[in-house]
Amino acid sequence: MLDVDYVLVNEKPVLRIFGKDAKGGTVCGFYEGFSPYFYALGPNVEERLSGNPQVAKIEKVSRCLPMGYQEPREIYKVTLRNPARTVEVREGLVAAGIKTFEADIPFKYRWMSDSGIGGMKWVKASESNALDTISVIADSKVQLKSVSAIEREEDAPLKYMSLDIETVSDDEGKMPEAGKDPVVMISLVFEPAYRGKKHMILSTRRGEGVEPSEKEKDMLQSFVDIVKEYDPDVITGFNISNFDIPYILERMRKNSVRPQFGRCSSKYVRADKFANNYRIGITGRIVADSYQMVKRGWNLKRYGLDHVAKSLLGEEKADVKKSEIGKLWKGSNEDFGRLARYCLQDSILAMNLLLKRDLLDKYIALSKISGSLLQDILEGGETQRIEHYLLREFNSEGYVIPTKTDKKVVVEENGAGLKGGFVLEPKKGLHSMVVVLDFKSMYPSLITTYNICPTTLLTDGYADDAVETPGGARFVPKSVRHGIMPRILERMMDERGKVKKQMRAAKGKTRKAMDMKQLALKVMSNAFYGYFGYQRAKIHSLEIAGAITGLGRQTIQQTVKMIEEGYGHEVVYGDTDSVMIKITDSDLEGAEKIGRDMAEKITKKLPGIIELEFEKIYKRFLPLTKKRYMAWSVERGSDGQWKEEMVMKGIETVRRDWCELTSETMRQIIEIILKQDDVKDAVSYFRDVVKSLLDGKIEMEKLLITKTITKKPESYLGIQPHVELMKKMKQRRVMEMPGIGDRIGYVIVRGPQMLSKRAEDPVYAMDKGLCVDSRYYIDNQLLPPLERIFSALGVNKDELLGMGKQMGLAEAINNHREKDAPVPVVDARDVSGFICRTCHKSCRRPPLIGVCECGGSFLFSSSSGPAERMRLS
């Protein structure tokens, strides 16, 4: 089942399933006779609705409200005729103070939920004679008498099409505008092939290997015809959701071409803008944007196609500058050919990302687990899929779900907030042989163990066997009512265990699918806790979310106590669901044995299904602060062998605004500290780097800092190094100027001006024999990150630089400046702040009395150097 929608036929809704059969053929099934409905609770419901032509039926039914432990009660089930009129009926009731339930469920989901069918799953359909009142593209069209789910693991084969467009505008500095700039080329990639072709290039210019069109309008029409004929299930591309497709649609509008390339010609393809994103709707097909999936699934520095293709596929992208496109388009046949190859390459890369990295697998698994349609999984968040899932589960137990109230974002809740996990204050220093134990699926296990559920929460009344949580919330025990949440989670965790076990024996595609399934089960079960804490959730309850985190904190604190008091080991750190324990006088195997033994014994003492597991060993562990540490970690792989890894948490060794020297020095020093356990050696390594820097022995390349030009230089309000360099380059009439969106690299050279004005093009600096400002690199690039690391080892800045005894380096740094930089003359406009001579407090503006709070006088500070060396011009 790929997609579901409905159409009105003779003012009655007809539901449609767009799907595939096992052979890969397309099917469209029509279902009539299902009506929209919702629930209402309050005074005079019947009177208010009587005579309303939209209301088909009002009946009293017995249902349970989900929030708070309570018995079922009579509420009204209101059945309507037309799904589209639900809102007006609902709002009429809401205005009269009547509570509604499930009055905001999209009609297709109402039906899917009630029928027990879901996205990407198989449907058993009893068919009768086909009827196609609406022109639908499908190999077979059937009228459905009934539908039901069938369990069948394997997926139907899908057809994929990738696309990329090129446009040309007169103003090359800006992004093209769909209102005026035409599409000149469209590349398409097919999998499997279309009419024997793996790909096609459409263009409004003739050229080798290109399908030419006279006008843009003809090309757009060909595009529509090809999509309809090829009939793909999945449409991909790189950022097509927010660029190519909305752009094509706008051009079609301008050219009076009907955007009919969905599987129903009476429903046009649409792009609805919300916030700064478009949502694309192509009936019966799935838009799966490679860019969006990569962005969600990988943590990369940048997400440009060139960068993504290189890091995920190992494929280089032939570079065509965005500003070159116009020239190539108007240029020689060779230029045009280059543009065509470039265009095609982009759709090929997007397709390769999707197929070679199996981008859809995870989303298909989530779709099957949650019951949501694949398209909704791709663009929606966790909340949406949990809500669809809960609707089924709660309904089948006789509960109703509230309609989402659009309450104005409650501020006090934000302020009070929700207490999270417990984080131990890390024990200072470099620790060796630290065993890491953690709680397996902590929050889901707590929900299950303590029977936490909206349906078991005691809101009032008394129950002497209620389970009280640290936050004060009380839940009835399972013997009174087994909560829906605990049951869902038990089932999911159980299922995940089974899949993981089966997986070991499987291989190839099946194994991959199983892996995705267990991952989806993990993702889903971990998301329930966050759901209750989310303000906009239909069942939002800080009481429930707080009960879960409260029990988490209680559990980890009890565990720490057991380890320290019961076993005499020192717990050096812990966060939410993990504890790090220092094991002394043991080798790796010994420490592992102690860890496993403790985990097992403590698990036995913990209630319910809460389980503490041995995870790994940190051969060396250096905490900096809470949430920030580094470690040399070893873990048993699936083959039972130890696998080592350097772990960094909350510590970046690579950052865009750091030069290569910084990243490299950090990596080296971390390695020396963790692997060689030699702080002295790390300090001397650092000093060597500083010394080489002072001696001018570091290549400029390693000192290159890069920043992105985000707007026109004149629109920057502040003074920034990379922008100042742009201005200088413009004056020098540099040929290849970086444009908006390009990254520009610079080094900071010595001189009397403020820092931002001393940014230089490394090539220019080299030519003119300019020296880099070593002092800047030491103070602003090397010291800030490294000082933090060394201070965790008890080495302060003075010691690090060899102040005191050796008198070497710090002196050298100061002398260095003495020689090279004359006392800077500061322009008043460059003064960036003031520093107190006595207490060293700094501020942007001094108090009006002109002296610091402590009574000390102020020094000026500017970006060109330290305060005591300033003179104001």
Next chain:
DNA sequence: TATTCGCGGGG
């Protein structure tokens, strides 16, 4: 130190 602002991807 908190809060607001602006951009990402794409031509």
Next chain:
DNA sequence: GTGTACGCGAATA
């Protein structure tokens, strides 16, 4: 379509 509604780093208060 019984609609929806980001997230993170830099700039600024």
